Amino acid sequence: MKISNKKKYKPWFTNGLQNACKKKNNLYARSLKTKSTEDDIKYRNYKNKLTRILRNCEKDYFDKLLLEQKNNIKGTWNILNIIIGKKKNANSYPENFKHKNKIFKSDKEISNGFNDFFVNVGPELASKIEAPENVHIDNFLKNRNVKSMFLTAITEDETFKIVNQCDGKSSTDSYGINMSIVKEVFKFICKPFTDICNKSFINGVFPESMKTAKVIPLFKSGDNDTFTNYRPVSLLSQFSKILEKLFNNRLDNFLEKNELLVDGQYGFRKSRSTSMAITQLIEELTNANDEKKYTVGVFIDLKKAFDTIDHSLLLRKLEHYGIRGVAHGWIKSYLNSRKQFVHINDINSDLLDVKCGVPQGSILGPKLFILYINDICNVTNILNFILFADDTNIFCSGKNIETLCKTVSKELDKLNIWFAVNKLSLNVSKTNFILFGNKKHTGDVHISINNVKIDRVYVTKFLGVMIDHNLNWKEHIDVINSKISKSIAIIYKASKILKTDSLYTLYCSLFLPYLNYCAENWGNTYESNLSKLFLKQKRVIRIICKADFRDHTNPLFKKMKILKLNDLIKIRSAIFMYKANKNTLPKNLQLMFKDNTVNKNYNFRKKQEYFQKYVRTKQKQMCLSVLGIKLWNSLEDEIKRSITIYSFKSKYKYYLLSNY
Numbered sequence: 001m002k003i004s005n006k007k008k009y010k011p012w013f014t015n016g017l018q019n020a021c022k023k024k025n026n027l028y029a030r031s032l033k034t035k036s037t038e039d040d041i042k043y044r045n046y047k048n049k050l051t052r053i054l055r056n057c058e059k060d061y062f063d064k065l066l067l068e069q070k071n072n073i074k075g076t077w078n079i080l081n082i083i084i085g086k087k088k089n090a091n092s093y094p095e096n097f098k099h100k101n102k103i104f105k106s107d108k109e110i111s112n113g114f115n116d117f118f119v120n121v122g123p124e125l126a127s128k129i130e131a132p133e134n135v136h137i138d139n140f141l142k143n144r145n146v147k148s149m150f151l152t153a154i155t156e157d158e159t160f161k162i163v164n165q166c167d168g169k170s171s172t173d174s175y176g177i178n179m180s181i182v183k184e185v186f187k188f189i190c191k192p193f194t195d196i197c198n199k200s201f202i203n204g205v206f207p208e209s210m211k212t213a214k215v216i217p218l219f220k221s222g223d224n225d226t227f228t229n230y231r232p233v234s235l236l237s238q239f240s241k242i243l244e245k246l247f248n249n250r251l252d253n254f255l256e257k258n259e260l261l262v263d264g265q266y267g268f269r270k271s272r273s274t275s276m277a278i279t280q281l282i283e284e285l286t287n288a289n290d291e292k293k294y295t296v297g298v299f300i301d302l303k304k305a306f307d308t309i310d311h312s313l314l315l316r317k318l319e320h321y322g323i324r325g326v327a328h329g330w331i332k333s334y335l336n337s338r339k340q341f342v343h344i345n346d347i348n349s350d351l352l353d354v355k356c357g358v359p360q361g362s363i364l365g366p367k368l369f370i371l372y373i374n375d376i377c378n379v380t381n382i383l384n385f386i387l388f389a390d391d392t393n394i395f396c397s398g399k400n401i402e403t404l405c406k407t408v409s410k411e412l413d414k415l416n417i418w419f420a421v422n423k424l425s426l427n428v429s430k431t432n433f434i435l436f437g438n439k440k441h442t443g444d445v446h447i448s449i450n451n452v453k454i455d456r457v458y459v460t461k462f463l464g465v466m467i468d469h470n471l472n473w474k475e476h477i478d479v480i481n482s483k484i485s486k487s488i489a490i491i492y493k494a495s496k497i498l499k500t501d502s503l504y505t506l507y508c509s510l511f512l513p514y515l516n517y518c519a520e521n522w523g524n525t526y527e528s529n530l531s532k533l534f535l536k537q538k539r540v541i542r543i544i545c546k547a548d549f550r551d552h553t554n555p556l557f558k559k560m561k562i563l564k565l566n567d568l569i570k571i572r573s574a575i576f577m578y579k580a581n582k583n584t585l586p587k588n589l590q591l592m593f594k595d596n597t598v599n600k601n602y603n604f605r606k607k608q609e610y611f612q613k614y615v616r617t618k619q620k621q622m623c624l625s626v627l628g629i630k631l632w633n634s635l636e637d638e639i640k641r642s643i644t645i646y647s648f649k650s651k652y653k654y655y656l657l658s659n660y
Contacts, residue, residue, distance in 0.1 A: 011061060012061035017057065023046070027046055059497060059498060059502075062498055063499050066498070076509050080490060080506070084490060097227060099113060099117060107345045111348065112349045114217050115340065115341060118232045118342065119353070122355070122356050122357045123308075126356060128425070129308075131420040132417060132421070135417055136421070140378045144320050148323075148327075149251070149324070151201040151330070160187075163242060166183065171235055173214055174237065177237075179238050179241075182238045193239065200243065200330070211334075211338045212338075212339045212340065212351070213235065213236050213339070214236075214341060214348075215343065216342075217231070217232060217342065218232075234362070244362060248364055251323075251367060252269075260371075262377045262385070263588040264385040264386050266280075267370055271584060271586070274388060274518065275517075275518045275520065276589060277463055279576070280589060282521055283589075283625055284384060284395055285436050286617070286623050289619055290616050290619075292399065295396065298412065299462065300431050303427045306390065310423045313423065315335075318331060331364075334364065369390065373422070373424075376392070376415070382396060382411050383395070384396065408433075409448045413450055428449055428454060432456065432460060434457055434467070434469050438617070472529070473529060476522050477522065477525075481533060481536065485536065487511045487540075491503060491540055492543050495543050495544070504560060511540055515537070519568060520573045523565075523568075523573075541562060542556065564660075570656065571649065573628050573631055574652055575645065576624055610633060611629075639651045639655065
């Protein structure tokens with residue numbers, strides 16, 4: 001019997017290195033045999049040199065891999081797990097599942113059980129919603145749009161551009177095709193595919209072959225053998241995504257041109273972001289506080305909002321907004337006769353029809369959803385809305401707390417009727433409210449929906465940011481501090497293998513996003529609140545630059561062209577002000593700076609400056625509408641006059657780094 005003595009070498013271990021290791025072993029054996037000082041020195045010198053070469057080869061290998069995955073966070077994490085020695089967890093499912101007192105054992109039973117659950121969860125939830133008989137959606141639809149949407153012809157250049165913009169993901173659709181394959185072959189099929197898309201638009205018909213979704217159950221939390229603790233990830237046809245983007249571009253242009261979407265909707269719209277939604281929230285809360293008012297903020301939770309959308313109601317609303325004729329028929333065809341199957345452990349479930357809801361994982365799904373709830377603001381003239389897709393949040397201010405609570409409860413009852421009429425299920429148990437305001441109040445505060453009290457909380461998560469009743473940002477900063485501490489541990493472990501450039505890539509992927517996200521809002525706070533984050537940032541810079549823990553960090557920040565936390569907050573705030581100066585903010589945010597410029601009709605040197613408003617509270621002084629103006633007025637004219645936002649950011653960053 002022949003025994004194989006082959007060793008499994010690591011990827012960076014070339015044939016040359018294998019031969020070098022054999023030579024090292026021979027030198028070692030010779031030194032042991034001769035026991036001469038000369039042979040021992042020769043062996044040690046060779047071994048030390050080879051060790052350095054091996055370490056450099058390993059670093060070069062991982063540096064190259066990280067550079068290739070620079071814009072792919074999943075790929076970056078896969079490489080990191082190899083570096084830090086963490087085994088990759090397989091997407092494994094338990095052997096048995098239980099649902100409604102039934103046990104599912106085989107893979108086929110489990111996949112069919114999942115599919116049945118995902119398909120029916122929306123209709124079952126919608127069937128339990130009882131709407132008042134005397135209320136109709138037309139009661140809330142106002143100002144019918146007389147203009148109609150027209151589907152313009154598609155060019156090959158437009159189709160090719162959209163495909164190039166798609167991420168080359170490896171996840172496959174129901175036909176086993178991924179976007180990487182599509183991008184490779186698209187130049188050969190661009191013309192016939194463009195013709196298919198044009199015929200689809202002309203006839204108002206969405207191709208049947210693009211309506212099948214492959215669904216992967218993704219575990220959320222709780223018991224892993226229960227269907228309800230999984231969410232569906234839908235993988236749609238790759239060609240469907242391209243066609244949807246072509247339609248979505250035309251729909252976006254129509255909606256923006258006719259100003260059909262409410263100003264308070266920030267989700268899935270051009271030039272809008274979660275940061276802007278949070279900015280509006282902070283401005284409204286601090287304005288009320290500056291006027292010695294209380295504000296009640298209600299954070300509404302909806303059950304399976306995307307799954308319960310009624311197609312007939314959606315189509316009725318689209319017709320009201322001007323999506324008629326061929327465009328209306330195209331969306332109707334897009335929604336109807338959709339099918340899906342669940343894929344688990346290489347086993348596919350049976351195909352089932354999707355009866356209601358908008359396709360999740362699609363391009364058009366979120367846009368159709370925000371059109372579906374667009375008329376929610378017509379329910380009341382008293383409440384203010386800040387929306388981000390299905391994140392529905394309302395606010396109301398007043399000087400008398402008892403009157404304010406009664407008013408909010410009354411308006412919430414009206415809102416509850418709207419939810420029922422639109423087949424949306426309000427989750428009262430997860431809906432809560434915060435009372436904002438610095439004035440002391442000793443009595444109990446109660447808010448109810450349909451005579452059911454909702455919980456009062458003192459801190460809640462709003463679009464990824466922890467909002468507390470005092471708006472001091474301590475809770476959010478604590479969350480960031482916890483997350484970046486974990487990132488530092490990973491970067492430190494990786495520093496034993498990776499070079500500085502690759503460590504910088506990790507900094508940008510694992511550390512910087514936490515400091516960057518909405519920093520123009522939570523970052524404008526007291527220095528004492530931010531100090532713990534800045535200490536962490538200095539620590540990670542020393543790790544990246546392989547510096548001693550006592551080394552001064554100013555030269556390191558300048559060398560790596562990394563902004564300190566305070567300057568990072570400044571540049572985020574300055575970018576917001578640049579958009580305000582160029583009049584590119586959403587209308588409701590742009591109003592904060594309207595008619596506030598100095599000598600706007602004359603070509604004076606200070607034409608681009610703003611009046612500094614007087615505010616009463618320190619809380620208001622830390623808002624963008626005040627602190628942002630102060631920062632903008634202090635900038636040099638050359639930076640302010642930047643033609644593009646990219647040149648503005650570049651000039652201002654260079655200016656900040658020059659002061660280190």
